[in-house]
Amino acid sequence: MSDDEVDHELLDLLRKSLGLGPPDPSAPPETKVLQNAEFIYDNSIDVALDMRHTKVAAIDILKQMQEREYSTKAWSEHTLHPKAKDESTVNFIFTMDLLNFSFWSEKEEGDRFAVKYGEEEKRWTGYWSLVAALQRALDEDIPITTPGFWVDEEECSEEVLRKVFRSETEEEIPLFEERVRCLREAGQILEEEFDSSVVTLIEDAKNSAAGLVNLLAERFPCFRDEATFERKKVRLLKRAQIFVADLWAAFEGEGYGEFNDIDKITMFADYRVPQILHTLGCISYSPPLEKRIRNYGIIEPGHSWELQIRGCSIWAIELLRREILKLQPDAKVNAILLDFFLYDFAKEKEKNGEEAIPHHRTRSIWY
Numbered sequence: 215m216s217d218d219e220v221d222h223e224l225l226d227l228l229r230k231s232l233g234l235g236p237p238d239p240s241a242p243p244e245t246k247v248l249q250n251a252e253f254i255y256d257n258s259i260d261v262a263l264d265m266r267h268t269k270v271a272a273i274d275i276l277k278q279m280q281e282r283e284y285s286t287k288a289w290s291e292h293t294l295h296p297k298a299k300d301e302s303t304v305n306f307i308f309t310m311d312l313l314n315f316s317f318w319s320e321k322e323e324g325d326r327f328a329v330k331y332g333e334e335e336k337r338w339t340g341y342w343s344l345v346a347a348l349q350r351a352l353d354e355d356i357p358i359t360t361p362g363f364w365v366d367e368e369e370c371s372e373e374v375l376r377k378v379f380r381s382e383t384e385e386e387i388p389l390f391e392e393r394v395r396c397l398r399e400a401g402q403i404l405e406e407e408f409d410s411s412v413v414t415l416i417e418d419a420k421n422s423a424a425g426l427v428n429l430l431a432e433r434f435p436c437f438r439d440e441a442t443f444e445r446k447k448v449r450l451l452k453r454a455q456i457f458v459a460d461l462w463a464a465f466e467g468e469g470y471g472e473f474n475d476i477d478k479i480t481m482f483a484d485y486r487v488p489q490i491l492h493t494l495g496c497i498s499y500s501p502p503l504e505k506r507i508r509n510y511g512i513i514e515p516g517h518s519w520e521l522q523i524r525g526c527s528i529w530a531i532e533l534l535r536r537e538i539l540k541l542q543p544d545a546k547v548n549a550i551l552l553d554f555f556l557y558d559f560a561k562e563k564e565k566n567g568e569e570a571i572p573h574h575r576t577r578s579i580w581y
Protein backbone atom coordinates (compact mmCIF):
# COMPACT_ATOMS: atom_id res chain seq x y z
CA MET A 215 0.00 0.00 0.00
CA SER A 216 1.45 3.42 -1.00
CA ASP A 217 1.99 6.19 1.54
CA ASP A 218 -0.93 8.04 0.00
CA GLU A 219 -3.24 5.03 0.43
CA VAL A 220 -2.04 4.62 4.05
CA ASP A 221 -2.82 8.29 4.68
CA HIS A 222 -6.32 7.86 3.23
CA GLU A 223 -6.82 4.67 5.29
CA LEU A 224 -5.75 6.46 8.48
CA LEU A 225 -7.85 9.49 7.64
CA ASP A 226 -10.95 7.34 7.12
CA LEU A 227 -10.30 5.53 10.44
CA LEU A 228 -9.86 8.89 12.18
CA ARG A 229 -13.08 10.23 10.65
CA LYS A 230 -15.01 7.11 11.72
CA SER A 231 -13.56 7.27 15.27
CA LEU A 232 -14.64 10.93 15.49
CA GLY A 233 -18.07 10.05 14.12
CA LEU A 234 -17.41 12.21 11.03
CA GLY A 235 -18.75 11.09 7.68
CA PRO A 236 -16.69 10.96 4.44
CA PRO A 237 -15.43 14.35 3.15
CA ASP A 238 -18.43 16.24 1.80
CA PRO A 239 -17.94 16.67 -1.99
CA SER A 240 -20.57 19.43 -1.96
CA ALA A 241 -18.54 21.46 0.60
CA PRO A 242 -17.96 24.99 -0.75
CA PRO A 243 -14.60 25.28 -2.57
CA GLU A 244 -11.66 26.92 -0.75
CA THR A 245 -8.45 28.21 -2.39
CA LYS A 246 -6.27 27.91 0.79
CA VAL A 247 -4.41 31.11 -0.24
CA LEU A 248 -5.29 33.07 2.92
CA GLN A 249 -4.49 30.09 5.16
CA ASN A 250 -1.14 29.63 3.40
CA ALA A 251 -0.41 33.36 3.71
CA GLU A 252 -0.97 33.19 7.48
CA PHE A 253 1.39 30.18 7.64
CA ILE A 254 4.05 32.19 5.79
CA TYR A 255 3.49 35.19 8.11
CA ASP A 256 3.77 32.97 11.20
CA ASN A 257 7.10 31.62 9.92
CA SER A 258 8.63 34.81 8.49
CA ILE A 259 11.78 36.33 9.96
CA ASP A 260 12.70 38.78 7.19
CA VAL A 261 9.29 40.44 6.82
CA ALA A 262 7.30 41.76 9.78
CA LEU A 263 3.88 43.38 10.09
CA ASP A 264 3.29 46.45 12.24
CA MET A 265 -0.16 46.69 13.81
CA ARG A 266 0.23 50.33 14.92
CA HIS A 267 0.84 51.48 11.35
CA THR A 268 -1.86 49.10 10.10
CA LYS A 269 -4.43 50.71 12.42
CA VAL A 270 -3.39 54.22 11.28
CA ALA A 271 -3.46 53.16 7.62
CA ALA A 272 -6.95 51.67 8.09
CA ILE A 273 -8.29 55.05 9.28
CA ASP A 274 -6.68 56.91 6.36
CA ILE A 275 -7.62 54.38 3.67
CA LEU A 276 -11.24 54.11 4.86
CA LYS A 277 -11.50 57.92 4.76
CA GLN A 278 -10.01 58.11 1.24
CA MET A 279 -12.15 55.26 -0.11
CA GLN A 280 -15.29 56.94 1.28
CA GLU A 281 -14.31 60.36 -0.12
CA ARG A 282 -13.67 58.82 -3.57
CA GLU A 283 -16.73 56.55 -3.22
CA TYR A 284 -14.31 53.81 -4.25
CA SER A 285 -16.18 50.79 -5.65
CA THR A 286 -16.12 48.27 -8.48
CA LYS A 287 -17.16 51.17 -10.75
CA ALA A 288 -13.56 52.49 -10.56
CA TRP A 289 -12.42 49.55 -12.70
CA SER A 290 -14.32 50.56 -15.83
CA GLU A 291 -13.46 54.23 -15.30
CA HIS A 292 -9.82 53.55 -16.23
CA THR A 293 -9.55 54.88 -19.77
CA LEU A 294 -7.96 51.70 -21.19
CA HIS A 295 -10.20 49.12 -19.51
CA PRO A 296 -13.02 47.69 -21.71
CA LYS A 297 -16.51 49.04 -20.93
CA ALA A 298 -18.84 46.62 -22.76
CA LYS A 299 -20.67 44.26 -20.41
CA ASP A 300 -20.40 41.33 -22.79
CA GLU A 301 -18.28 38.35 -23.85
CA SER A 302 -15.72 40.56 -25.60
CA THR A 303 -14.81 42.00 -22.19
CA VAL A 304 -14.64 38.50 -20.68
CA ASN A 305 -12.14 37.51 -23.38
CA PHE A 306 -10.20 40.76 -22.96
CA ILE A 307 -9.86 40.23 -19.19
CA PHE A 308 -8.80 36.59 -19.59
CA THR A 309 -6.11 37.56 -22.15
CA MET A 310 -4.97 40.45 -19.96
CA ASP A 311 -4.67 38.39 -16.79
CA LEU A 312 -3.03 35.52 -18.66
CA LEU A 313 -0.20 37.98 -19.43
CA ASN A 314 -0.45 40.28 -16.39
CA PHE A 315 3.10 39.83 -15.09
CA SER A 316 6.62 41.17 -14.81
CA PHE A 317 6.61 44.58 -16.53
CA TRP A 318 9.43 46.06 -14.47
CA SER A 319 12.58 47.14 -16.29
CA GLU A 320 16.25 47.67 -15.43
CA LYS A 321 16.32 50.61 -17.85
CA GLU A 322 15.74 54.31 -17.26
CA GLU A 323 12.10 55.48 -17.51
CA GLY A 324 12.62 56.83 -21.03
CA ASP A 325 14.22 53.62 -22.33
CA ARG A 326 11.93 50.99 -20.83
CA PHE A 327 9.36 49.01 -22.84
CA ALA A 328 6.48 51.37 -23.69
CA VAL A 329 3.37 51.31 -25.89
CA LYS A 330 1.97 54.40 -27.59
CA TYR A 331 -1.84 54.36 -27.73
CA GLY A 332 -4.93 56.57 -27.42
CA GLU A 333 -5.45 60.30 -27.48
CA GLU A 334 -2.24 62.35 -27.88
CA GLU A 335 -0.54 58.98 -28.54
CA LYS A 336 0.16 58.65 -24.79
CA ARG A 337 3.07 56.36 -23.81
CA TRP A 338 1.97 53.56 -21.47
CA THR A 339 4.36 51.52 -19.32
CA GLY A 340 3.99 48.71 -16.77
CA TYR A 341 0.62 47.00 -16.49
CA TRP A 342 -0.98 49.69 -18.64
CA SER A 343 1.42 48.93 -21.50
CA LEU A 344 -0.13 45.46 -21.71
CA VAL A 345 -3.69 46.82 -21.72
CA ALA A 346 -2.71 49.41 -24.36
CA ALA A 347 -1.04 46.74 -26.54
CA LEU A 348 -4.20 44.60 -26.48
CA GLN A 349 -6.45 47.58 -27.31
CA ARG A 350 -4.10 48.63 -30.13
CA ALA A 351 -4.11 45.09 -31.59
CA LEU A 352 -7.91 44.99 -31.59
CA ASP A 353 -7.98 48.41 -33.33
CA GLU A 354 -5.64 46.88 -35.93
CA ASP A 355 -8.08 43.97 -36.44
CA ILE A 356 -5.77 41.42 -34.81
CA PRO A 357 -8.08 39.09 -32.80
CA ILE A 358 -5.60 38.92 -29.90
CA THR A 359 -8.33 38.23 -27.29
CA THR A 360 -9.79 35.23 -29.16
CA PRO A 361 -8.54 31.90 -27.75
CA GLY A 362 -8.90 30.10 -31.10
CA PHE A 363 -6.44 32.60 -32.59
CA TRP A 364 -3.70 31.71 -30.09
CA VAL A 365 -3.48 28.09 -31.26
CA ASP A 366 -3.33 28.96 -34.97
CA GLU A 367 0.42 29.38 -35.47
CA GLU A 368 -0.11 30.37 -39.13
CA GLU A 369 -2.43 33.31 -38.38
CA CYS A 370 -1.05 33.99 -34.90
CA SER A 371 2.60 33.78 -35.91
CA GLU A 372 5.51 35.01 -33.81
CA GLU A 373 5.79 37.91 -36.28
CA VAL A 374 2.16 38.94 -35.60
CA LEU A 375 2.74 38.68 -31.83
CA ARG A 376 5.87 40.82 -32.09
CA LYS A 377 3.70 43.42 -33.84
CA VAL A 378 1.09 43.20 -31.06
CA PHE A 379 3.76 43.81 -28.39
CA ARG A 380 5.93 46.23 -30.37
CA SER A 381 7.62 48.90 -28.25
CA GLU A 382 8.17 52.66 -28.67
CA THR A 383 11.69 52.01 -27.37
CA GLU A 384 14.55 49.57 -28.02
CA GLU A 385 13.44 47.39 -25.10
CA GLU A 386 10.98 44.61 -25.95
CA ILE A 387 8.26 43.50 -23.54
CA PRO A 388 9.86 41.46 -20.73
CA LEU A 389 9.48 37.66 -21.03
CA PHE A 390 8.09 37.84 -24.61
CA GLU A 391 8.76 34.12 -25.24
CA GLU A 392 7.05 33.14 -21.98
CA ARG A 393 4.03 35.25 -22.90
CA VAL A 394 3.75 33.43 -26.24
CA ARG A 395 3.93 30.09 -24.41
CA CYS A 396 1.14 31.19 -22.05
CA LEU A 397 -1.10 32.12 -24.98
CA ARG A 398 -0.45 28.84 -26.85
CA GLU A 399 -0.95 26.69 -23.71
CA ALA A 400 -4.11 28.46 -22.59
CA GLY A 401 -5.52 28.40 -26.13
CA GLN A 402 -4.91 24.66 -26.37
CA ILE A 403 -6.48 23.86 -22.97
CA LEU A 404 -9.48 26.09 -23.69
CA GLU A 405 -9.91 24.31 -27.05
CA GLU A 406 -9.56 20.81 -25.53
CA GLU A 407 -11.69 21.30 -22.41
CA PHE A 408 -13.84 24.42 -22.71
CA ASP A 409 -14.93 24.66 -26.40
CA SER A 410 -12.35 27.45 -26.86
CA SER A 411 -14.67 29.56 -24.74
CA VAL A 412 -13.75 31.54 -21.62
CA VAL A 413 -17.47 31.88 -20.89
CA THR A 414 -17.71 28.07 -20.72
CA LEU A 415 -14.80 28.05 -18.26
CA ILE A 416 -16.60 30.64 -16.09
CA GLU A 417 -19.90 28.75 -16.25
CA ASP A 418 -18.15 25.53 -15.12
CA ALA A 419 -17.31 27.31 -11.82
CA LYS A 420 -21.04 27.81 -11.10
CA ASN A 421 -20.71 31.37 -9.69
CA SER A 422 -18.02 30.35 -7.18
CA ALA A 423 -15.00 32.67 -7.14
CA ALA A 424 -12.93 30.09 -5.23
CA GLY A 425 -14.14 27.40 -7.63
CA LEU A 426 -13.02 29.42 -10.65
CA VAL A 427 -9.61 30.11 -9.07
CA ASN A 428 -9.18 26.39 -8.34
CA LEU A 429 -10.31 25.45 -11.86
CA LEU A 430 -7.68 27.79 -13.36
CA ALA A 431 -4.94 26.46 -11.05
CA GLU A 432 -5.87 22.84 -11.73
CA ARG A 433 -6.35 23.00 -15.51
CA PHE A 434 -3.86 25.71 -16.59
CA PRO A 435 -0.18 25.27 -15.54
CA CYS A 436 0.47 28.93 -16.43
CA PHE A 437 -1.96 30.00 -13.66
CA ARG A 438 -0.56 27.55 -11.07
CA ASP A 439 1.23 30.11 -8.89
CA GLU A 440 2.41 27.83 -6.04
CA ALA A 441 5.71 27.31 -4.19
CA THR A 442 7.30 25.49 -1.26
CA PHE A 443 7.93 27.41 1.95
CA GLU A 444 9.45 25.72 5.02
CA ARG A 445 8.82 22.37 3.26
CA LYS A 446 5.08 23.10 2.91
CA LYS A 447 3.28 23.74 -0.39
CA VAL A 448 1.83 27.27 -0.45
CA ARG A 449 -0.65 28.65 -3.01
CA LEU A 450 -0.50 32.35 -3.95
CA LEU A 451 -2.49 32.17 -7.23
CA LYS A 452 -2.14 35.87 -8.00
CA ARG A 453 -3.22 35.90 -11.68
CA ALA A 454 -6.03 33.36 -11.17
CA GLN A 455 -7.41 35.53 -8.38
CA ILE A 456 -7.00 38.88 -10.18
CA PHE A 457 -8.80 37.37 -13.20
CA VAL A 458 -11.83 36.63 -11.01
CA ALA A 459 -11.54 40.05 -9.34
CA ASP A 460 -11.30 41.90 -12.67
CA LEU A 461 -14.42 40.04 -13.92
CA TRP A 462 -16.29 40.89 -10.70
CA ALA A 463 -15.27 44.57 -10.93
CA ALA A 464 -15.78 44.98 -14.69
CA PHE A 465 -19.30 43.48 -14.51
CA GLU A 466 -20.03 45.08 -11.10
CA GLY A 467 -20.90 41.78 -9.52
CA GLU A 468 -23.49 40.83 -12.17
CA GLY A 469 -23.65 38.64 -15.25
CA TYR A 470 -20.23 37.13 -15.96
CA GLY A 471 -18.99 38.87 -12.79
CA GLU A 472 -21.55 37.36 -10.41
CA PHE A 473 -19.97 35.29 -7.63
CA ASN A 474 -21.57 34.08 -4.38
CA ASP A 475 -18.26 33.91 -2.50
CA ILE A 476 -16.25 36.84 -3.88
CA ASP A 477 -14.91 37.71 -0.39
CA LYS A 478 -12.82 34.52 -0.50
CA ILE A 479 -10.49 36.28 -2.97
CA THR A 480 -7.37 37.69 -1.29
CA MET A 481 -4.97 40.52 -2.19
CA PHE A 482 -2.94 39.81 -5.34
CA ALA A 483 0.67 39.08 -4.37
CA ASP A 484 2.48 41.22 -6.96
CA TYR A 485 5.46 43.58 -6.67
CA ARG A 486 3.60 46.90 -6.45
CA VAL A 487 1.29 46.53 -3.40
CA PRO A 488 4.05 45.23 -1.03
CA GLN A 489 5.93 48.43 -1.91
CA ILE A 490 3.05 50.68 -0.83
CA LEU A 491 2.46 48.55 2.29
CA HIS A 492 6.10 49.22 3.21
CA THR A 493 5.65 52.95 2.54
CA LEU A 494 2.61 52.94 4.86
CA GLY A 495 4.71 51.17 7.52
CA CYS A 496 2.42 48.12 7.53
CA ILE A 497 5.29 45.80 6.62
CA SER A 498 9.03 46.06 7.25
CA TYR A 499 12.07 44.16 6.03
CA SER A 500 15.12 42.72 7.82
CA PRO A 501 18.35 44.69 7.14
CA PRO A 502 19.76 42.17 4.60
CA LEU A 503 16.46 42.00 2.70
CA GLU A 504 15.98 45.79 2.76
CA LYS A 505 19.56 46.21 1.49
CA ARG A 506 18.91 43.79 -1.42
CA ILE A 507 15.73 45.72 -2.39
CA ARG A 508 17.28 49.18 -2.08
CA ASN A 509 20.23 48.01 -4.22
CA TYR A 510 17.77 46.82 -6.90
CA GLY A 511 19.17 43.32 -6.40
CA ILE A 512 17.38 40.33 -7.95
CA ILE A 513 15.44 37.95 -5.69
CA GLU A 514 14.99 34.58 -7.40
CA PRO A 515 11.46 33.17 -7.80
CA GLY A 516 10.70 30.77 -4.94
CA HIS A 517 13.38 32.27 -2.67
CA SER A 518 12.24 32.47 0.96
CA TRP A 519 12.50 36.28 0.85
CA GLU A 520 10.17 36.46 -2.16
CA LEU A 521 7.60 34.17 -0.51
CA GLN A 522 7.77 36.10 2.77
CA ILE A 523 7.13 39.38 0.91
CA ARG A 524 4.21 37.88 -1.03
CA GLY A 525 2.66 35.90 1.85
CA CYS A 526 3.01 38.67 4.46
CA SER A 527 1.49 41.19 2.01
CA ILE A 528 -1.59 39.00 1.59
CA TRP A 529 -1.86 38.69 5.38
CA ALA A 530 -1.26 42.43 5.88
CA ILE A 531 -4.23 43.26 3.64
CA GLU A 532 -6.38 40.80 5.63
CA LEU A 533 -5.42 42.57 8.89
CA LEU A 534 -6.04 45.96 7.25
CA ARG A 535 -9.48 44.75 6.15
CA ARG A 536 -10.31 43.61 9.69
CA GLU A 537 -9.19 46.97 11.15
CA ILE A 538 -11.38 48.85 8.64
CA LEU A 539 -14.42 46.72 9.57
CA LYS A 540 -13.76 47.45 13.27
CA LEU A 541 -13.94 51.16 12.40
CA GLN A 542 -16.99 50.72 10.21
CA PRO A 543 -18.68 47.28 10.34
CA ASP A 544 -20.89 48.03 7.30
CA ALA A 545 -18.04 49.32 5.08
CA LYS A 546 -18.25 47.89 1.57
CA VAL A 547 -14.60 46.85 1.65
CA ASN A 548 -13.06 43.47 0.77
CA ALA A 549 -9.48 42.44 -0.04
CA ILE A 550 -10.08 43.11 -3.75
CA LEU A 551 -11.18 46.73 -3.38
CA LEU A 552 -8.42 47.36 -0.80
CA ASP A 553 -5.87 45.89 -3.19
CA PHE A 554 -7.12 47.79 -6.24
CA PHE A 555 -7.17 51.01 -4.19
CA LEU A 556 -3.59 50.47 -2.96
CA TYR A 557 -2.33 49.61 -6.44
CA ASP A 558 -3.80 52.82 -7.87
CA PHE A 559 -2.50 54.76 -4.82
CA ALA A 560 1.01 53.32 -5.42
CA LYS A 561 0.86 54.43 -9.07
CA GLU A 562 -0.18 57.96 -8.03
CA LYS A 563 2.78 58.18 -5.63
CA GLU A 564 5.13 56.85 -8.35
CA LYS A 565 3.80 59.47 -10.81
CA ASN A 566 4.43 62.20 -8.21
CA GLY A 567 7.98 60.88 -7.75
CA GLU A 568 7.23 59.90 -4.15
CA GLU A 569 8.54 56.33 -4.46
CA ALA A 570 9.96 55.63 -0.97
CA ILE A 571 11.45 52.15 -1.34
CA PRO A 572 11.90 50.35 -4.70
CA HIS A 573 9.68 47.36 -5.38
CA HIS A 574 11.40 43.96 -5.15
CA ARG A 575 12.80 42.50 -8.35
CA THR A 576 11.79 38.94 -9.13
CA ARG A 577 11.43 37.97 -12.78
CA SER A 578 8.67 35.37 -13.25
CA ILE A 579 5.40 34.70 -15.03
CA TRP A 580 3.46 34.62 -11.75
CA TYR A 581 3.06 38.38 -11.15
Ligand SMILES: Nc1nc2c(c(CN[C@H]3C=C[C@H](O)[C@@H]3O)cn2[C@@H]2O[C@H](COP(=O)(O)O)[C@@H](O)[C@H]2O)c(=O)[nH]1
Pocket residue numbers: 288289292314315316317318339340341342481482483484485486487553554555557558581
Ligand atom coordinates in the same frame (compact mmCIF):
# COMPACT_ATOMS: atom_id res chain seq x y z
N1 LIG B 1 -1.94 43.66 -6.46
C1 LIG B 1 -2.22 44.19 -7.65
N2 LIG B 1 -1.33 44.04 -8.65
C2 LIG B 1 -1.64 44.62 -9.83
C3 LIG B 1 -2.81 45.34 -10.07
C4 LIG B 1 -2.74 45.76 -11.43
C5 LIG B 1 -3.72 46.60 -12.17
N3 LIG B 1 -5.07 46.37 -11.76
C6 LIG B 1 -6.01 47.38 -12.20
C7 LIG B 1 -7.38 46.90 -12.04
C8 LIG B 1 -7.98 47.48 -11.02
C9 LIG B 1 -7.09 48.39 -10.34
O1 LIG B 1 -7.77 49.60 -10.07
C10 LIG B 1 -5.95 48.61 -11.31
O2 LIG B 1 -6.23 49.74 -12.07
C11 LIG B 1 -1.55 45.28 -11.95
N4 LIG B 1 -0.93 44.61 -10.97
C12 LIG B 1 0.40 44.01 -10.95
O3 LIG B 1 1.30 45.08 -10.65
C13 LIG B 1 2.52 44.88 -11.38
C14 LIG B 1 2.58 45.96 -12.43
O4 LIG B 1 2.94 47.15 -11.78
P1 LIG B 1 3.47 48.35 -12.71
O5 LIG B 1 4.69 47.81 -13.43
O6 LIG B 1 3.75 49.46 -11.76
O7 LIG B 1 2.34 48.65 -13.70
C15 LIG B 1 2.40 43.52 -12.04
O8 LIG B 1 2.79 42.52 -11.12
C16 LIG B 1 0.90 43.43 -12.26
O9 LIG B 1 0.47 42.08 -12.38
C17 LIG B 1 -3.74 45.47 -9.01
O10 LIG B 1 -4.81 46.08 -9.12
N5 LIG B 1 -3.38 44.88 -7.83
